[in-house]
Amino acid sequence: MPDLFTLLTDFTIRNVTLGAMLLGVSSGVLGSFAVLRKQSLLGDMLSHAALPGICLGFIIVGSRQLLPLLVGALISGTAAALFMLLLINRSRLKTDAAIGSALSFFFAIGIVLLTYIQSNPNANQAGLTSFLFGQAASIVPTDLWILGSISLVALSIVLLFWKEFKVVTFDIQFAATLGFPTAFLEIVLTSMVALAVVMGLQFVGVILMAAMIIAPAVAARQWTERLELMVFLAALFGALSGMVGAIISALARGLATGPVIVLCASFIVLISLLFAPNRGLLWASLETQRQHNALRSRQVLGNLYKLSLEHKNPAYRVEESMMNVYYGFNTRGIFGRLEARGFIKQSSHMPEEGRHWELTNQGMSEAKAFLSSLGQAELADV
Amino acid sequence: MSMPNSSHEPNLALHVEDLTVSYSSKPVLWDIDLDIPPGVLAAIVGPNGAGKSTLIKTVLGLIKPAAGHVYIYGKPYEKQRSIVGYVPQRSSVDWDFPTTAIDVVTMGLYGRLGWLKRPGKAEKQQAEEALTQVGMQDFAHRQISQLSGGQQQRVFLARALVQQADIYFMDEPMAGVDATTERAIINLLRNLRNQGKTVIVVHHDLSTVTSYFDWMLFLNVRTIAQGHVNDVYNAENLRAAYGDKVALLNQNPLSQNPGSALEPESTP
Known part of the structure; x- marks a missing residue:
């Protein structure tokens, strides 16, 4: 050679x-x-x-x-x-x-x-x-x-x-x-x-x-x-x-x-x-995943907000395992991301019963903005 | 409806004589005579396959007619190129082309620049002004495939604006755009008309013809009727242009909203 x-x-x-x-x-x-x-x-x-x-x-x-x-x-x-x-x-x-x-x-x-x-x-x-x-x-x-x-x-x-x-x-x-x-x-x-x-x-x-x-x-x-x-x-x-x-x-x-x-x-x-970047297949699938996660996060946030409305309690606590059953998939990642963005916080309520989450003020206004952007302003105005 | 032909009709923005176009044995346009005065906002209206786009393309020399003549302000199109602006159908180009909005608009100036010269600062500024006129200044450096359909249409309009033409031909500029963009576009066209320019538009929405335009042509291979909208837009001409489809119209008062009785025409 x-x-x-x-x-x-x-x-x-x-x-x-x-x-x-x-x-x-x-x-x-x-x-x-x-x-x-x-x-x-x-x-x-x-x-x-x-x-x-x-x-x-x-x-x-x-x-x-x-x-x-x-x-x-x-x-x-x-x-x-x-x-x-x-x-x-x-x-x-x-x-x-x-x-x-x-x-x-x-x-x-x-x-x-x-x-x-x-x-x-x-x-x-x-x-x-x-x-x-x-x-x-x-x-x-x-x-x-x-x-x-x-x-x-x-x-x-x-x-x-x-x-x-x-x-x-x-x-x-x-x-x-x-x-x-x-x-x-x-x-x-x-x-x-x-x-x-x-x-x-x-x-x-x-x-x-x-x-x-x-x-x-x-x-x-x-x-x-x-x-x-x-x-x-x-x-x-x-x-x-x-x-x-x-x-x-x-x-x-x-x-x-x-x-x-x-x-x-x-x-x-x-x-x-x-x-x-942008046009590559890898990039595109990452972007799809990101959008998917963003949508799920918003759904979860919106539902936390609706639950707090129904119970007339802004600090209503939701059990994570309940949400897993409701959505049919593990919501831990989503709750983690929402927590990282300051929209929810883990409550100290009954830790032996599994993790519980409640909305922060910031999460409240984010959920309102999201719902009214979907035309569900009647929920957001409450 | 055709007038006795004097030689060139310099007082008309567009004068078309005996124009016939055929792709095969079947004529697409048959013996078209057309006169459009300067300073009007004119609609070309007719069903699918009526030859509306073909008429514009033939006037602009993109399609060779089998017979006939076209005069723009009294002279053949080849001599008047610099005063003619064109907005093709949005779907006629591949929007995934690697370029920006402002670059597309600058293309409107290429003809005036001539061979070998590159667009410089002056051209860039003109393109920016045109983008501002159509409300797209914030999207100047956006890749064109990332624009919405309405935004792409505005970019095409801006490209025609920089041409600073006296007469504009636009092929369905309001097809598939949202209501906001449609309003912006019609305001822009009215401004052009108010500046004394002639704007000739292929239009697909019968319900807005009377409110948007002051001159119109009913076309269905032949010229059905042409003239001021108030004189020409009536049940008889609609039926002549659209045939059976328009039968429904008889049940509705025509002046109300004839468009609702008709199949909305889609862009081919």
Whole structure:
């Protein structure tokens, strides 16, 4: 197992890590808009549809040169997107079915072409299958320059047209009435997603590339309510997945880089879905529990108050075990919380008969306020 | 009801000629002629599927008509964009979008800002003023999904207010809001009208048409009737627009509360 120093100085590993981080940043930023525009699956379709283009590029050029293959990928991705739009606009298919149809149709063509190429003896075909799951180790410095330039252009466009992209994503019809060319802006956003997908094919492959579009954005959305911060976090999560994935797969030789990168991104999504404040599942269930407890406390307080009214005794004492029977659950926690807030106090009355509670003045006014807020003012006015 | 057409009708806030829209072979709007004078608070009223939203969207160029022309203060919409404000249906956007109330309001200024320019202090101040006008100043930095339906509607209105338009199109601004918000909204619309602006509203509640609006259009694919509310709001036109549903009306004195006799229309 190589040590960290070897890792950082190893030429290939450094290239792969840098490339994966660049990819993570771009796909995170562009994926944010795709996810907010409810086009998560568009990335999936674009990446699957890239395969026939890659194969055709190979058949035409006859060798595994990166640029022709990527151009092929872009062309077939675009063709699939147009096919999908045609299905949505001209048939009765809904968007999800149209995406699914276009995806499987183009991917099937790709696989057929791939098997056709493999059946013909040609020394250059080796490595073409690597586009299925990506082969990060084949990255050379020239690729990094291409990746870097594409990322820079995409990020600059997003920065320049930030407010236009924002209004188109949030409310496209309103954006149109403001005079913005919404169709053009949508095409730009979609094309940039396609570009990010094509960039990622070498690393992650056509099958898993959609994860790099969706995962960082979905994770980022959990942590913030600001678009700026969401896009920034998505870039950060994307870069982090790329870096950690590349390093892990380098440390444990034999693990494919692409899937490990996707696993890292998915792990970040899992953490975010569970633990993010406000939107996280854990937070939500704690909040539900808290509200539940608050409601029960108020019920108990209200009933203590009603009992004291019925007995015409403000300091009427209620036995805790009686309340347990009445409610069918242990009320100790609730009484404890009410006591902590100063609404009730434990009375010294007949301690051998179990704990007894009576309302404090503060508890009295809290119960009145609660009951009148429920429209039971006639009880509260007494 | 259509007037003899002079070329452009610059004295009308909205002039629509022979407008026809169809999604498939069935027309959604058929041969609409419509004239709305400036400075009125106008309601577009009609049953579900009457094409009320489609009419507004077509006027605003969001839907391409099969035929017809639209003039706003005498000129085509494309030339008058800067004096037109729009409040879409609240349900037309995803309120879980990661942004704040004041940011949404600021979007109303994006058109005037133009490309590449970022909203600055002046824009922020305008947005704050608009939020104050709709009573939402305390919610400026609230995430929009945490707002109630009525509050979200007010944010949309504030976004239209910063546009400082001369003519406003609003798609069911009072659908699904509480009574307080509805009162606040109608007061706001009246203020706009009193400032000489024209406000055209898709409205779903027949019981409030006469008290809220001074101009109205009965629409059901075709123009049924248009004009001053007092001249147009009668049993004959109601029946023509709503068909059989309105038969019940005959048993009630029309001027009292016709809305109670009708199915309240829900937002699609």
